[in-house]
Amino acid sequence: MTFDVRRMLLLAQVARQGSITGAAAALNYTPSAVSQQISRLEAEAGQPLLDRRARGITLTDAGRAVLVHAERIDRELRAARTELDDLAGLREGTLRIGTFPTVAASFLPLVVREFRARHPGVELIVRSSRNAGLVELLDSHEVELSLLWDYEWRRLADPGLDITYLLDDPTTLIVSTAHRLAGRKSTTFAELAGEQWIVRDDHPVAEVLTRSCHAAGFEPSIAYRAHDYQEAQAMAAVGIGIALAPRLALTGLRDDVTTVALGPSAPARRILLATVQHHRPTPAAAALRAVFLATAANLRDAGGNLDHAVRRAAPRP
Incomplete structure (x- = not known):
């Protein structure tokens, strides 16, 4: 019946x-x-x-x-x-997003704060991984959108993803406050040929170091292989060597180290936002994407100054 x-x-x-x-x-x-x-x-x-x-x-x-x-x-x-x-109407629901550690400690909190101020009823669930893991999460629809990154020599090209550029994250030099370059606004790799280096072991920044030093005509001398940027900062602080890091990885900078810009030719990674191609976004995903774009634009307008962007993005009374 x-x-x-x-x-x-x-x-x-x-x-x-x-x-x-x-x-x-x-x-x-x-x-x-x-x-x-x-x-x-x-x-x-x-x-x-x-x-x-x-x-x-x-x-x-x-x-x-x-x-x-x-x-x-x-x-x-x-x-x-x-x-x-x-x-x-974004009054309720759940949205799953992907990120990677350095941007989760810097750029992403600005986005989350603004999105929650606008849509407090939507729950955000965040998964952190490296690029390959994040692409897998997108492919399996375990996250609806994800932050990714790439460098000029290895562009992210996945036919199954729609990729949106957000901002550039230039490489920065970390030195002890007692180092000869401390207080300098900028330097070049040519000036760094005799330095000892602290490098992230098995990490893309190691390739940035190798490529940059080779382009300047020398082989980097590795003094310490670190597992995270806090460890790299600690070793730089006591004079073991100097280190490279993306600027967005340095929101928790120690008092006994400082950064020196590497000029306009410094390698920069692109920060990207990816979604599955031909997948219609939910209203929450569309709204979050708009916040990502606006926050990235604010950071670009601030010249990459994250502290200034944080102040601009702070909740209004």
Whole structure:
């Protein structure tokens, strides 16, 4: 036995209005159209659902049984509509995004703060990984959008992804405050040929160092292989060597180290935002993407000065 849900809802309207004429007026139908649809519902049920009398209609036992289910369906449909309206209006919902550690400690908090100020009902779930892991999360739809990065010599080209450029993150030199270059605004790799280096082991910044030193005509002398940027800073602080880091990785700079710019020719990674190609974004994802773009524009306008961007993005009273 199969019932047409629309006819069941029509029966519920007849019951609420107390007559076919009343239901027709409420729904802007003709009485004959309502009567025909109820007759078809009765045919589906295999028995009368309404007892038609001169003074109106009453529900039969079968009609009351169908009405119970029709009203339940009506409640569920209204609940579904409310939930969809809340999702579309960004009043509730969950959004899963991907990131990588250095940008999660710098740029991403600016975006999260602004998004939550605008849409406090949407829950953000963040997954952190390296590029390959983030692409896998996108491909498996475990995240809806993700931050990624690339360098000029190895551009990220995945035919399954839509990639949006956000900003450049230039490489910066880290030295002890007692180093000969401390206090300098900028330097070049040619000036660094005799230095000892601290490098992130098995990390893309190691390739940045090798490529940059080779382009300047020398082989870097490695004094220490670090596992994170805090470790690299600590070793630079005590004079073990100097280190390279993307600027966005240095929001927690120690007091006993300082940074020196490497000029316009410094290698820079691009910070990117990726989504799965041909995948229609949810309202929450579209809204978050807009916040990413606006926050990146603010940071570019601030000349990459993250502290200035943080002040600009701070919640307004």
